[in-house]
Amino acid sequence: xxxxxxxxxxxxxxxxxxxxxxxxxxxxxxxxxxxxxxxxxxxxxxxxxxxxxxxxxxxxxxxxxxxxxxxxxxxxxxxxxxxxxxxxxxxxxxxxxxxxxxxxxxxxxxxxxxxxxxxxxxxxxxxxxxxxxxxxxxxxxxxxxxxxxxxxxxxxxxxxxxxxxxxxxxxxxxxxxxxxxxxxxxxxxxxxxxxxxxxxxxxxxxxxxxxxxxxxxxxxxxxxxxxxxxxxxxxxxxxxxxxxxxxxxxxxxxxxxxxxxxxxxxxxxxxxxxxxxxxxxxxxxxxxxxxxxxxxxxxxxxxxxxxxxxxxxxxxxxxxxxxxxxxxxxxxxxxxxxxxxxx
Numbered sequence: 001x002x003x004x005x006x007x008x009x010x011x012x013x014x015x016x017x018x019x020x021x022x023x024x025x026x027x028x029x030x031x032x033x034x035x036x037x038x039x040x041x042x043x044x045x046x047x048x049x050x051x052x053x054x055x056x057x058x059x060x061x062x063x064x065x066x067x068x069x070x071x072x073x074x075x076x077x078x079x080x081x082x083x084x085x086x087x088x089x090x091x092x093x094x095x096x097x098x099x100x101x102x103x104x105x106x107x108x109x110x111x112x113x114x115x116x117x118x119x120x121x122x123x124x125x126x127x128x129x130x131x132x133x134x135x136x137x138x139x140x141x142x143x144x145x146x147x148x149x150x151x152x153x154x155x156x157x158x159x160x161x162x163x164x165x166x167x168x169x170x171x172x173x174x175x176x177x178x179x180x181x182x183x184x185x186x187x188x189x190x191x192x193x194x195x196x197x198x199x200x201x202x203x204x205x206x207x208x209x210x211x212x213x214x215x216x217x218x219x220x221x222x223x224x225x226x227x228x229x230x231x232x233x234x235x236x237x238x239x240x241x242x243x244x245x246x247x248x249x250x251x252x253x254x255x256x257x258x259x260x261x262x263x264x265x266x267x268x269x270x271x272x273x274x275x276x277x278x279x280x281x282x283x284x285x286x287x288x289x290x291x292x293x294x295x296x297x298x299x300x301x302x303x304x305x306x307x308x309x310x311x312x313x314x315x316x317x318x319x320x321x322x323x324x325x326x327x328x329x330x331x332x333x334x335x336x337x338x339x340x341x342x343x
Contacts (some may be wrong), residue, residue, distance in 0.1 A: 023096065027214035029089050038076065042066060047080055092213040099206035101148055102199055105141075109196035112137055118189045122246035125189040126254040138188055145195050146179045171274050178267045185260050190251075193243055194268070201230040228286035235275035244268060 042065065046054065054062065054077060063070045118124035153172045156165070175198075182191035208223035247265055 019096065019100075023092075027216075029092055029213060040066070040076065043073070043076055043080070047077065052077065052081055088213050092210060095206045095209040095213065099203055099210060102203035102206060105144060105148070106196065106199040106203060109141065109192065109199060112141060113192060113196055116189075116192070118193070122190070122193070122242065123250050123254065125187075125193070125246055126251050129251075129255055130186045132186055132189065134186070134188060138192065141192060141195070142179065142183055142188060146176065146183075149175050149179065167274060167277065170270070174267050174270045174274075178264075178271070181260070181264060181267065185264070187264065190243065190247055193246075194239075197234050197239055197243065200234050201227055204230060225286050225290065228282045231282055232279050235272075236279055239275065240272060244272065 043062065046058070046062065051058070054073075059070050059073055062068070062073050066073070113119040149172060153169075153176065156168060156172065178194065179191065182188060182194075204223055204227035208220050208227055211217075211220035211223055244265075247268055251261065
């Protein structure tokens with residue numbers, strides 16, 4: 001797998017340099033650094049050593065100490081938090097990489113499974129188990145998926161911190177565990193069904209994020225609603241009635257209980273619980289998009305939104321302008337992190 005990780009790294013670097021950045025410049029996303037807040041040693045010390053989100057009592061104390069208006073101090077802290085976030089160009093390039101991988105691996109998976117008998121009859125997943133041959137196409141499908149999810153696991157700690165960080169961490173652990181476990185136990189046939197099903201909606205989310213970063217709001221909203229529909233249909237419909245049905249019932253019927261049956265299905269059921277949580281969040285956002293005409297704030301995101309970053313840019317001369325005061329409440333199309341971002 002080390003070779004596949006290295007391959008993905010250089011593929012990622014090449015994509016960012018020769019495709020993602022030129023595309024970003026074409027849609028008007030410039031390589032501008034983060035907004036620099038007004039230097040203030042006292043506020044910087046509070047921000048680094050004490051808290052990034054001061055309460056009213058601390059704000060009042062800082063206001064008296066600095067002879068600043070409370071609103072101005074609130075603006076300073078919000079801008080300072082945004083200063084640590086990556087610029088839009090970086091997020092666009094990361095989403096471009098994930099979009100490319102998800103789309104390519106999904107197309108490969110569909111092409112591979114179309115000629116596989118277990119795609120049409122899930123009982124074939126358990127015929128002659130565990131003595132099933134591992135073809136080269138199946139091997140590379142597994143290894144590339146595993147290498148990619150390991151890369152997501154590591155990048156989660158460097159991406160924007162989100163409210164569902166723990167859920168995403170559990171998701172990546174469960175995914176890596178499932179891929180590794182199914183490979184070791186030669187459950188690769190049903191494993192390919194799980195992987196392809198999960199890839200079906202991921203590239204749509206990344207496409208919606210790309211449209212959001214490029215400020216194509218209508219396209220972003222449309223893609224997100226389509227993503228929501230595909231996500232709910234695959235994760236709450238096809239996954240339990242197609243995949244879980246064969247792993248829980250058909251496998252039990254054909255090969256009987258086996259030592260790893262409980263662990264394997266336990267991991268699959270953990271994924272199903274996560275699917276329910278994410279589906280709820282997605283439906284909320286998609287419903288708001290249909291009602292209001294645009295995608296509202298991603299419930300998984302930080303308090304600061306992508307629109308807030310725009311406020312930072314537009315309020316360079318006056319950090320406490322009235323426009324920036326509504327930053328957190330304005331509508332934005334920020335779609336999520338490494339998973340939702342992926343996955």
